[in-house]
Amino acid sequence: MSGGHDEVRTGEDPTKAILSESGLNSKHLCDYVVNVATGCRHGCKFCYVPSTPNIRTRPDMLKEEVDVENGQKEWGKYVLYREGLGERLDDHLDRKRSWRETERGRGVVGVSFSTDCYMDGRAGEITRNVVAALTGHEKYTRVLTRNPILALQDLDVFEDAGKHVTIGSSIPCMDADQVGAIEPSAPAPEHRLRGLEKFNENGVQTFVSMSPTYPTQDKADLRKQLERIAECDPAVVFHEPINPRGGNFEMTVQAARDAGEEKLAADLDLLRDRDRWAEYATNHLRWVQKIGEELGLPIHLWPDKQLIKHVSDEEQVWLQSWRDRQSPEKFAERETPNSRTPHIPHARS
Numbered sequence: 559m560s561g562g563h564d565e566v567r568t569g570e571d572p573t574k575a576i577l578s579e580s581g582l583n584s585k586h587l588c589d590y591v592v593n594v595a596t597g598c599r600h601g602c603k604f605c606y607v608p609s610t611p612n613i614r615t616r617p618d619m620l621k622e623e624v625d626v627e628n629g630q631k632e633w634g635k636y637v638l639y640r641e642g643l644g645e646r647l648d649d650h651l652d653r654k655r656s657w658r659e660t661e662r663g664r665g666v667v668g669v670s671f672s673t674d675c676y677m678d679g680r681a682g683e684i685t686r687n688v689v690a691a692l693t694g695h696e697k698y699t700r701v702l703t704r705n706p707i708l709a710l711q712d713l714d715v716f717e718d719a720g721k722h723v724t725i726g727s728s729i730p731c732m733d734a735d736q737v738g739a740i741e742p743s744a745p746a747p748e749h750r751l752r753g754l755e756k757f758n759e760n761g762v763q764t765f766v767s768m769s770p771t772y773p774t775q776d777k778a779d780l781r782k783q784l785e786r787i788a789e790c791d792p793a794v795v796f797h798e799p800i801n802p803r804g805g806n807f808e809m810t811v812q813a814a815r816d817a818g819e820e821k822l823a824a825d826l827d828l829l830r831d832r833d834r835w836a837e838y839a840t841n842h843l844r845w846v847q848k849i850g851e852e853l854g855l856p857i858h859l860w861p862d863k864q865l866i867k868h869v870s871d872e873e874q875v876w877l878q879s880w881r882d883r884q885s886p887e888k889f890a891e892r893e894t895p896n897s898r899t900p901h902i903p904h905a906r907s
């Protein structure tokens with residue numbers, strides 16, 4: 559273990575997890591995930607990871623390795639790296655005979671969705687070997703990071719992987735102060751987009767996840783954000799509004815307040831009223847669809863199941879059609895009997 563209690567404590571993850579099946583196929587992201595670490599340096603306040611069994615069921619390991627008393631409360635303050643993961647994965651893939659390929663997950667492997675695989679240089683070194691192992695075995699690999707600029711150090715690996723790799727980033731909002739309030743240690747949105755732009759210029763496929771857009775953003779803000787994203791020419795733009803659920807939401811509101819982002823804190827607070835939340839969420843989904851159509855951007859909306867239960871019959875049909883359709887992304891695409899895209903009703907302005 560290293561580092562005092564005020565900084566990020568680091569160690570090695572003694573568990574030997576390599577490749578796990580994932581439920582993220584429901585979002586058209588992947589069928590498997592590989593995580594290069596336990597814990598994440600970025601410490602985003604809304605992050606769902608600290609409330610998952612991966613953290614909740616391992617208090618002894620966290621205490622022993624990095625002196626963590628409460629894995630949820632101390633999220634962002636510890637990282638356990640999975641050293642040698644790329645080499646283990648390479649051996650595992652040599653032996654693995656079956657491969658899961660759902661219609662929505664397309665057999666893709668996500669790297670990493672429970673940490674940021676380029677949060678720092680040490681994670682980046684593990685990620686480099688992981689991406690090389692996966693794509694060397696011709697597995698489609700989706701890399702998600704808030705630090706694509708750091709990932710550029712591995713551009714050679716991404717270029718070699720050709721059609722087998724895509725790299726994306728979360729761009730919830732373009733206002734660096736608001737984003738900085740609730741994603742305190744992650745690079746600013748413009749920095750993330752510049753990294754993706756560079757990958758794109760070098761022929762590497764990219765994607766953007768507008769997740770989650772903030773209630774402070776109006777239609778004009780979303781248009782500016784989408785126009786900037788369009789300049790980066792991603793293969794798909796996923797979008798979802800925030801859902802005010804659980805203890806993480808409390809922490810998000812508090813973090814905005816602590817950072818002096820009063821308007822963001824107040825607007826988030828208002829979303830506890832389910833009618834207000836439904837109005838904000840359907841507006842954002844509608845605007846992103848409409849502006850995306852106008853800009854010719856390949857959009858894919860992720861409407862929440864709870865939202866669909868809460869809106870009018872007409873809106874239910876519209877939102878459900880997004881849950882039923884295939885993502886427009888060509889990455890890892892294959893023809894299956896059910897892969898036709900259903901009709902999407904037009905969004906009202």
Ligand code: SF4
Nearest residue numbers: 598601602605672673
């Ligand atoms: S970068 Fe991702 S995994 Fe890391 S804290 Fe933020 S949301 Fe969680």
